[in-house]
Every structure is written in structure tokens, then in C-alpha cells.
Amino acid sequence: MIDGVKVNEVQPLLALITRLVTAISTGGNYLLNIGPDHNGRVLPIFEERLRSLGSFVNAHSEAIFATKPWIFQNDSDSTIWYTSQVRNDTGLDPYRLYNNQTQANTIIYAFVVQWPMDNLVNLPLVIPTANTTVNLFSTQGFIPLSWNQPFQLNGGIQVDISGVSLPKFPSTDAFALKIEYAKDQNANPLQG
Ligand SMILES: *[C@@H]1O[C@H](CO)[C@@H](O)[C@H](O)[C@H]1NC(C)=O
Ligand SMILES: *[C@@H]1O[C@H](CO)[C@@H](O)[C@H](O)[C@H]1NC(C)=O
Ligand SMILES: *[C@@H]1O[C@H](CO)[C@@H](O)[C@H](O)[C@H]1NC(C)=O
Ligand SMILES: *[C@@H]1O[C@H](CO)[C@@H](O)[C@H](O)[C@H]1NC(C)=O
Numbered sequence: 001m002i003d004g005v006k007v008n009e010v011q012p013l014l015a016l017i018t019r020l021v022t023a024i025s026t027g028g029n030y031l032l033n034i035g036p037d038h039n040g041r042v043l044p045i046f047e048e049r050l051r052s053l054g055s056f057v058n059a060h061s062e063a064i065f066a067t068k069p070w071i072f073q074n075d076s077d078s079t080i081w082y083t084s085q086v087r088n089d090t091g092l093d094p095y096r097l098y099n100n101q102t103q104a105n106t107i108i109y110a111f112v113v114q115w116p117m118d119n120l121v122n123l124p125l126v127i128p129t130a131n132t133t134v135n136l137f138s139t140q141g142f143i144p145l146s147w148n149q150p151f152q153l154n155g156g157i158q159v160d161i162s163g164v165s166l167p168k169f170p171s172t173d174a175f176a177l178k179i180e181y182a183k184d185q186n187a188n189p190l191q192g
Contacts, residue, residue, distance in 0.1 A: 010045055013052050014113065017174045018081075020053070021111040024064060025073045025081040027097060060137055060176050063109035069098040070108055071187040072125045079114040080123065101185040103129055108179040115173040116161070123179075124156030131181040134159050142178065 011019075016032070023030045032053070034046045042050075057064055067083035074081050084099040085107045086092065099106055112121055126132075128149060134157070135142035143164055147157040159177065 010049065013049060013056075014174055016049060016053050017056055017111075018113045020057075020064075021081040021083075021113060021174075022074075024067060024083055025069055025111075027069045056174065059139065060109075060111075063111070063137070063176050063178065067109065068096065069189060070106075071098060071101050071185060071189055073189065075110070075125045076122050079112060079116075080121070081111045081113065082125075083109045083111070085109075098189050101182065101187070103131070103181055103184050106182070108182060110177045110179060111174065112176065113174050119160060119162035121159040121161060121177070122153055122156070123159065123177075124153040126157050126179055127155050127183040127185060128157050129181055129183045132157070132183075133180045135178045135180075136161070136164060137176045137178065138164075145177070 020030050022028075032050075034042060034050065036042055062085070063083055067085055070082040070084035072082055086099050086105045087107065088105060101108075108126060110121075110123060110126070116122070128147065132147065134145045134147050136145055145159050145161065145164065147159045149155065150158050
């Protein structure tokens with residue numbers, strides 16, 4: 001017990017991040033409950049979680065704020081959650097519920113919420129073109145990563161992260177990839 005709070009009843013940072021990216025990948029809202037004590041103080045353990053979540057959100061704001069769901073919400077047994085932006089939304093319905101996948105216009109963000117033990121991130125739902133680029137969000141800006149297309153991913157991509165020193169925002173296993181110029185795909189997430 002710290003200040004009357006059972007530490008094991010406070011969500012760990014990775015669980016908070018997972019809930020956040022799960023919510024935004026489906027266009028939902030994120031509600032974080034911080035209970036002040038009877039003197040109105042925010043307890044240190046809550047402050048620590050808030051600040052840590054805040055630094056993760058700041059470092060990934062491009063993949064969080066003003067994003068929309070992509071045509072797929074999750075991948076690789078729900079260890080990956082997607083959001084998306086478009087380069088040019090002129091002519092698109094501002095109330096659209098998701099961004100279609102078009103090679104020239106769609107930017108995909110993949111939040112990885114479970115460290116891949118083999119250092120290979122599998123994204124079977126991302127179909128590449130010769131122009132597809134993958135960048136890792138890091139505290140030093142974007143780090144370009146190479147990808148390949150192993151047969152077992154049915155046309156999707158695999159990204160090898162073994163060669164890079166990973167960001168750790170701030171001390172969690174979660175990280176995010178920015179994927180551009182993936183192939184056009186017709187899929188409608190509103191129809192199961
Ligand atoms: C996506 O998430 C749903 C619900 O959690 C799950 O049933 C489904 O298997 C996941 N799909 C992939 C490809 O991970
Ligand atoms: C943005 O999209 C609109 C509608 O498709 C198009 O007319 C316009 O030229 C595009 N602008 C840029 C900068 O690509
Ligand atoms: C793009 O997405 C919207 C929904 O946001 C849908 O109504 C429209 O038909 C889609 N267009 C294409 C070309 O897939
Ligand atoms: C890659 O981009 C170039 C320049 O925009 C374009 O001409 C070419 O068609 C693209 N290649 C593929 C495979 O989409």
C-alpha cells in the first residue's frame with residue numbers, strides 16, 4: 001500500500017497505452033480515471049502514470065491526434081493497433097469514420113504493444129508497393145527501417161527491429177511505426 005492505494009490495483013503503463021491505442025484505432029474516446037484523495041491531492045503513483053503516459057502521447061502525437069481509424073484496426077493477434085492520417089483531405093467527407101487505403105494519400109500508424117521476442121514485427125494486413133517506407137518513432141526523430149515480404153504473411157510485410165536501439169517511451173515495451181505508400185486496398189471496416 002502507498003498512500004492507501006494498492007499498487008497492484010493501479011494499471012501498469014503498458015496496459016494504459018494498450019487501452020489508449022485500442023480506443024483510438026476504433027475511433028473511440030479514452031477516459032482515464034485518476035482519483036484524488038480526500039485532500040484533493042493526486043497521489044504520486046497516479047502522477048507517475050499520468051506523466052509517463054503523457055510522454056508517450058507527446059512522442060507519438062502525430063499518430064494519435066486528429067487521426068482516424070484505418071481500414072483495419074488491429075493485427076498479429078491484437079499486438080498491433082492501427083491509426084491513420086491522409087495527406088490531403090480536400091474533397092473527402094470530414095465526417096467519414098475511417099480513412100481508405102490509397103497509396104498516395106494514406107499514412108498508416110502501427111502501435112506495437114507487445115515486444116516481438118524474435119525482433120520481427122509482422123504486419124500481414126499492410127500490403128506494400130515498391131515505394132513503401134517504414135519509419136520508427138524515436139526520441140531522435142524518425143528512424144527508417146527496411147521491410148520484407150515473407151510468404152507466410154500472405155502479401156503483408158515484416159519489419160526487422162533487431163538492428164535499432166529502440167526508443168522506450170519512457171520505459172515501456174510499446175512503440176510505433178509510420179508506414180507510407182502501402183498499396184491501395186478496398187476494405188470496409190464497417191462491414192465485419
Ligand atoms: C483484432 O481484435 C479482435 C478483437 O479483439 C480479435 O478478435 C481479432 O482476432 C484481432 N485480429 C487480428 C488480426 O489481430
Ligand atoms: C487534394 O485533393 C483534391 C481532391 O482530390 C485535389 O483536387 C487537389 O489537387 C489535391 N491537392 C494536392 C495538394 O494534392
Ligand atoms: C472511402 O471511405 C468512405 C467511408 O469513409 C466510403 O464511403 C467510400 O466509399 C470509400 N471509397 C473508396 C474508393 O473505397
Ligand atoms: C513509386 O513512386 C513513383 C514516383 O511517385 C511512381 O512513379 C511509381 O509508379 C511508384 N511505384 C509503384 C510501384 O507504385
